[in-house]
Structure formats: structure tokens, C-alpha cells
Amino acid sequence: MNNLRRKTLAAASAVTLGAGLALTGGMSPAAAAGPETSYLVLAPQGNGTAKAAARVAAADGTVVAAYDKIGVLIVRSSAPDFTTRVAGAGVESVASTAGLGTALDEGETVEVPAAAVAAATGDPTAEPLYNLQWDMDQIRVPQAHAVSGGSPSVVVGVLDSGISSSHPDLASQIARDKSASCVGGVPNTAEAAWNPTTSDHGTHVAGTIAAAVNGVGVTGVAPGVKVAAVKVVNDDGYIFPEAAVCGFMWAAEHGIKLTNNSYYIDPWQLNCRNDARQRPVWKAVQRALRYSQSQGVLHVASAGNSNWDLAHKITDTGSPNNGTPEDRENLTNACLVLPAEAPGVVTVAAVGPTGEKSYYSSYGQGVIDVTAPGGDTRFRTRGAVSTSADGILSTTFNTATRTNGWGYKQGTSMSSPHAAGVAALALSAHPGMNPGQLSSFLERTAVAKSCPSGVYNPVPLIPAGPNAYDAACSGGNRNGFYGAGVVDAYNAVK
Ligand SMILES: [Ca+2]
Ligand SMILES: [Ca+2]
Structure with missing residues (x-):
């Protein structure tokens, strides 16, 4: 569908x-x-x-x-x-680049009523909706904020569908001079251009990274840092390669040291380096990533929501569900999810409130670097019904009514910005780390988590096909489900 x-x-x-x-x-x-x-x-x-x-x-x-x-x-x-x-x-x-666009995997948003305004205290746990933010407790955000909420000199580029600049939890958090739309491959710095149009995905992601501690709504992982809206998603939900190239170059040339990339290539449209038509896309993206990395930019990206073993793509025999099955035999590891699988990019999987792998999260030994809360709205009922409160609460923008609010989404799109937020705290506390050092630091300060034993299927009641959410974890302290572990905000700043 x-x-x-x-x-x-x-x-x-x-x-x-x-x-x-x-x-x-x-x-x-x-x-x-x-x-x-x-x-x-x-x-x-x-x-x-x-x-x-x-x-x-x-x-x-x-x-x-x-x-x-x-x-x-x-x-x-x-x-x-x-x-x-x-x-x-x-x-x-x-x-x-026609047909090579990437589409956001955008789950439904479950909105919550705006909460009463409380006095700002600087304490994230005093935010009105904090008791719904299980994700922040899981990665020890309150303990981190007792040390530091981050530095305003750290700017995280949110390569996404734009950020609502009128949102009460975000208006003070946006680096407007570093924001632009890259849709079409050319930067457009008009504020309207980098605000959301048909999707509030980027607004949700931005709130997870840096929603203000202001007595309104929620807290972000790093409310002391700034976010830059770098809009790469067109109004149909696609990220074409030229927009991604533009976004990476924009970050490189505007002092943005961290980016979050909660998007991925459609599973049937992987960029295959051994395909003459797709290889130039891979090379252009690779050049832009390399250049930006040489300018000190660390990119953090979501692993994807297909419950895919990214380390063994050739064994994936699923077909497109649009009635045109394709031969998947040639999809070897020459075919990459971009940017998640590009060298030097921090690849982030997702866990739910129990700390176990989210049913949808893609995985893979040697591919996943770290994991972070992305929500799991199915584990509680073993898949029978969805429980929205087990998703991630953050800032939203209703594109139909053009109003700001707060709501739940789930996905590795949500886990990646938690990792980016922790990286932003780390860079604030330890300025001067280059991308490789920062990436290593993020892994070193993560809390290692072992593989579950046997076949993992957290949602056996989901009737979506044979073994739809089975997954096998391999590896030791560093493994295919969790990489080096769950990111930890307190370890990053203490
Ligand atoms: Ca707030
Ligand atoms: Ca990686």
C-alpha cells in the first residue's frame, strides 16, 4: 500500500x-x-x-x-x-534522479491536548507533559540536565520536512540564519520555505532534539542547543538525492557540526553501487558526505522501519506489495540504505519503553552503531492493538489546521534524534571533537545491551504475514540489535 x-x-x-x-x-x-x-x-x-x-x-x-x-x-x-x-x-x-527519491516513513500522529502552562524552572521534569516522556528517563536526560542542557553554539541540522518556527516549544530554539529549504537541490533561506507544508515529521524530530525547557509542553534531549531547519522533503514526502546533497553541503558551509537524518531509501529503491544508473547517485551522496565530514560534520541517521537485517540483504526475499514482485537475488550488500549505511554515519536503531528492540526497527551486526528510544506501540499487547503512549511524545504541527501542538509518533525516525540530541550534549560538554571522535564517544558512553536469546518476536499477534516481525540478533557486547548500546545523556556530559 x-x-x-x-x-x-x-x-x-x-x-x-x-x-x-x-x-x-x-x-x-x-x-x-x-x-x-x-x-x-x-x-x-x-x-x-x-x-x-x-x-x-x-x-x-x-x-x-x-x-x-x-x-x-x-x-x-x-x-x-x-x-x-x-x-x-x-x-x-x-x-x-527520477524514481530514486526517498520517502519518509511517516506513521500516524496521535495528538494530545495542549497542557496548562506551568512556571519554567530549568528542570525538564517540571515540564507539563514530562510524565509522558518515558524516553527521556530511559536515556537519563534529567540527570544530564542537572549538569548541562547543552550549548547554544552547537547547532543540529534537521534534514527533514521543515520545522514550525511558530511552535511555542521551538520558536526560541531555531537557528534561523542557518535554516533553508534544499528542496530542488538549491538552498532557499526564506522562512516560509523551511516551515512545514504537508508534513510535521521534522517538527517532531526537532522537538526531541531541542524542545525548550520553558514551562510549556515537553523537553528535548538538549534544550540548550539550537536546531536548524534544512528542509529536504518535498510536498509529496520524497527526498530526492539532489535535496540530500544540498542539505549536506549546506551543513558543511554553515558551521553545522551535527545533522539528523530520519529518512531512508525505499526498500525497493536501494542505491546499488553495482548498478550503472544508480551508481552516480551513490557517488554524489558519498562526495557530499565526505566533504561535509571533512568540514567537521557528524551525520546521525535512522536505520529504517522494515525490521530488516541490513547485514544480510541478500536473504531478504520480500517483494514489493504493489503487485509487481521483483527479483531480490541481486540485492547484495552493494546496495545501501542512504545515508544510514554510508561510511562515517551514525546508524541508529530503535527500542521501546522496555528497552527492547522495537518490533519495526531494522538491525544488523556491523551496521547498527547505537540505539535509542523510538517507541513501540505494539509490544504491550503483543501486537493486538496499538498503544500510542508507548510512542514518542514531541512537538507537532497539524498541517490541515495549521496549528502547533504535541503528539506521539514512533519509528527509527524518532530514535535517531535522541542519538543526535545526546551527541549535541556531548559536543557541548566536550567541544572540539571531530566527527570520528564524537561518533566514538557516543558509542563509548552508550549502555551496552545483550542480544535476547533465541528468535525475537515481540508482536506475535500481528497477522501481517509469516513471521513478519521475527528477528535474530547476533553479536556480543556490540550486536546487531543495539550496536554499542542505548545512548546515555548523562554519560555524555558527566
Ligand atoms: Ca517545553
Ligand atoms: Ca554507520
Whole structure:
């Protein structure tokens, strides 16, 4: 169902792009016959993009963004034969990004009524909704805040669907001068551009990282730090590669030392490095990540909600549920979930209120680095019904009524920002750590958790297919379910 919806939305998106074609000059009549498509054009690294840009123009393409430092051009063209025409000296590779978008796995939001305003005390446990924030107790946020709630010089880039800048728990927390929309691959710093449109996913993520201790609503893991809205999700819920590249480069060039990435490639649209059409996407993302890491940025990413063993993809024999099963035999570990599986990225799994792996959380020995609370609304009834209070409570924005509020969501989308928040506390307490040091510190201060014995299935009553949520954990102190362990806010600052 989800996949069908995503494909439908992708088609709708292409139509919209085509409608914008009339505004673009320089098209020959023949070229204008095709729908406008976005491309990543990679130049050989280290030689600039001038030659590639000239080839793009000659092939009836328009450069909409040039990332010279990594040799990547974001291009739009309606020329049906653009890919073949642009090839030549100065162009290393080219890929259409159509169909390679990533979609947020957005669960339903369960809103709660706004609570009465209480006096701000600086104590997170005094926040009106704190008694619903089991996640903060689990990773020892109150104990951490007795030492430090973080430094305002630390800015966490929230690569997501935007942040509501009018939210009473977030308005004071946003680094507006470091916020932008990267939708389309080009930064747009207008405040309206980086506010939410059709999704409040980013608003929820931002609240987990840094909701204020202000006597209103909830607390974030690191209320003393700032968040930057870096909008990469388009109105259909897709993150196209050019938006992600733009977001990584934006962070690198705006002093953002940490980013949270609660999105992932659709399981049927993995970026396979051994696929000629997808390899340029992998390379462009890899170049942007490497460059940003060289500028001191640590990226934290969600592992995904497919209960997938990411270490053994070839054994995954599931098919797309839209009626077009695909041969999964060729999906080896050459195919990566991006950015979660890119080198140097902190890969985060999820646990529920009991501290056990969330039923949906993907896993994998050697892939998961740490885990964090993401909620598990099914374990309590063994899958029979959903219990929203076992999700993660954070800030919300109702996109229908355009009103701010608080509500529950669950997913590795929610666990990743807990890890990013702890990393932000760590960087506040121990400034100057480079991305590798910070990543190691996050792992070292996590609380190790052993594998459960035998086959794990926390929700046996979910009738979603044979063994839908079975999972096998392997490894010792560091293992496939929990990585180095559950992040710990107090250990990060004490
Ligand atoms: Ca608050
Ligand atoms: Ca990793």
C-alpha cells in the first residue's frame, strides 16, 4: 500500500515538474516534448565543474545548482536524450534522479491536548507533559540536565520536512540564519520555505532534539542547543538525492557540526553501487558526505522501519506489495540504505519503553552503531492493538489546521534524534571533537545491551504475514540489535 502510494506520488511530482518547464528558456521544440527531469551530473573530482556545465548547456540542460567543491551539478532538462548527449570529456557520470527519491516513513500522529502552562524552572521534569516522556528517563536526560542542557553554539541540522518556527516549544530554539529549504537541490533561506507544508515529521524530530525547557509542553534531549531547519522533503514526502546533497553541503558551509537524518531509501529503491544508473547517485551522496565530514560534520541517521537485517540483504526475499514482485537475488550488500549505511554515519536503531528492540526497527551486526528510544506501540499487547503512549511524545504541527501542538509518533525516525540530541550534549560538554571522535564517544558512553536469546518476536499477534516481525540478533557486547548500546545523556556530559 505504501509503495503503491509512493509510486503514484512520484508520478504526480513529475507532472508538476513538467508544468514548470514553460519558465525555462533555451529549449529546442524537440526537447520540450519530454517531461522535465532532474539529473545529477558528476565531473571528475578536483577539476571544477566548468567543462561539465558547458556540456550540460550544449545538451539542452539547465544547471540549477553547482557544487564545485565536490564536482556535482544539479541539472534539469526535458531533452529525452539528455543523458547520452551530455556524456563526454568533463562529465564522469550522469543519473536521472527520477524514481530514486526517498520517502519518509511517516506513521500516524496521535495528538494530545495542549497542557496548562506551568512556571519554567530549568528542570525538564517540571515540564507539563514530562510524565509522558518515558524516553527521556530511559536515556537519563534529567540527570544530564542537572549538569548541562547543552550549548547554544552547537547547532543540529534537521534534514527533514521543515520545522514550525511558530511552535511555542521551538520558536526560541531555531537557528534561523542557518535554516533553508534544499528542496530542488538549491538552498532557499526564506522562512516560509523551511516551515512545514504537508508534513510535521521534522517538527517532531526537532522537538526531541531541542524542545525548550520553558514551562510549556515537553523537553528535548538538549534544550540548550539550537536546531536548524534544512528542509529536504518535498510536498509529496520524497527526498530526492539532489535535496540530500544540498542539505549536506549546506551543513558543511554553515558551521553545522551535527545533522539528523530520519529518512531512508525505499526498500525497493536501494542505491546499488553495482548498478550503472544508480551508481552516480551513490557517488554524489558519498562526495557530499565526505566533504561535509571533512568540514567537521557528524551525520546521525535512522536505520529504517522494515525490521530488516541490513547485514544480510541478500536473504531478504520480500517483494514489493504493489503487485509487481521483483527479483531480490541481486540485492547484495552493494546496495545501501542512504545515508544510514554510508561510511562515517551514525546508524541508529530503535527500542521501546522496555528497552527492547522495537518490533519495526531494522538491525544488523556491523551496521547498527547505537540505539535509542523510538517507541513501540505494539509490544504491550503483543501486537493486538496499538498503544500510542508507548510512542514518542514531541512537538507537532497539524498541517490541515495549521496549528502547533504535541503528539506521539514512533519509528527509527524518532530514535535517531535522541542519538543526535545526546551527541549535541556531548559536543557541548566536550567541544572540539571531530566527527570520528564524537561518533566514538557516543558509542563509548552508550549502555551496552545483550542480544535476547533465541528468535525475537515481540508482536506475535500481528497477522501481517509469516513471521513478519521475527528477528535474530547476533553479536556480543556490540550486536546487531543495539550496536554499542542505548545512548546515555548523562554519560555524555558527566
Ligand atoms: Ca517545553
Ligand atoms: Ca554507520
